[in-house]
Amino acid sequence: MNTLAKLWRVVDGVLAFAMRAICLACISGLFLILLGMVLIRFLPVATLSWSSEVIELLFAWMVFVGAAALWRANDHFRIDSILLRLDVTPLGPAMRIMVEAIAFVFVALFTYYTWNLLMRAGGTSPILDWPRELWYVCMPLSGAIMAIYSLRNACNLARQYRAGSPRQVPQPHPNPHPNLDKGPDPAAAETPVAGPSDSAPLAPLAEPARKRRAS
Numbered sequence: 001m002n003t004l005a006k007l008w009r010v011v012d013g014v015l016a017f018a019m020r021a022i023c024l025a026c027i028s029g030l031f032l033i034l035l036g037m038v039l040i041r042f043l044p045v046a047t048l049s050w051s052s053e054v055i056e057l058l059f060a061w062m063v064f065v066g067a068a069a070l071w072r073a074n075d076h077f078r079i080d081s082i083l084l085r086l087d088v089t090p091l092g093p094a095m096r097i098m099v100e101a102i103a104f105v106f107v108a109l110f111t112y113y114t115w116n117l118l119m120r121a122g123g124t125s126p127i128l129d130w131p132r133e134l135w136y137v138c139m140p141l142s143g144a145i146m147a148i149y150s151l152r153n154a155c156n157l158a159r160q161y162r163a164g165s166p167r168q169v170p171q172p173h174p175n176p177h178p179n180l181d182k183g184p185d186p187a188a189a190e191t192p193v194a195g196p197s198d199s200a201p202l203a204p205l206a207e208p209a210r211k212r213r214a215s
Contacts, residue, residue: 012072015145019069026062030055050127057135064142071107071146074153093161097154104150111143 033051040048070076083099086092118136125132 016069016072019065019072019145023062023066023069026058026065029058030062033058053125053128053130057130060135061138064138068142068145068149072149093157097157097161100150100154100157104147104154107143107146107150111140111147114139114143 033048033055037048037051040046067076083092083095086095114136118133118140121132121136123132124130
């Protein structure tokens, strides 16, 4: 069992590194090609007639491999308000396992149909003469990776449920404005406010006027 766990950690690390490297290479290639297309408008020293095909290829690989990388890290956008409310009930683990099972069915169907699409793809690109399979193979590949990680998540949840480990309920973020929820300061409330009676006596205003009339 420990050997399998170590092997899985190695495979997981290699997959994570490869997916990040592919996404970084794709977005860097897109940036350089688009930058070259802009510069050629002002300095027409070459033609990039092949750029549209490469942009399509890089964009497809970036999107689908990036989706698999996010799936691995559970970083896809999700609305988890119901799951967070159920986490403190006995239905929480079962609901999370059901969500992972539905996700696995979805990515399994996605992998199956995109594989069929890949098998039907044929021919080559009109300019670069590259095989069209290069544009489609990223879809079943990323779908298979997402299916593997869905199985991993479901197995981990089932293992935790059987072991009876406590569920980790996310804590709310700290209040960014803590002073807004505080009441008045008791020390400030007990501090007496100086009034007219506590201040120094005021000089009578009529005294200077009487002295001027006497002079």
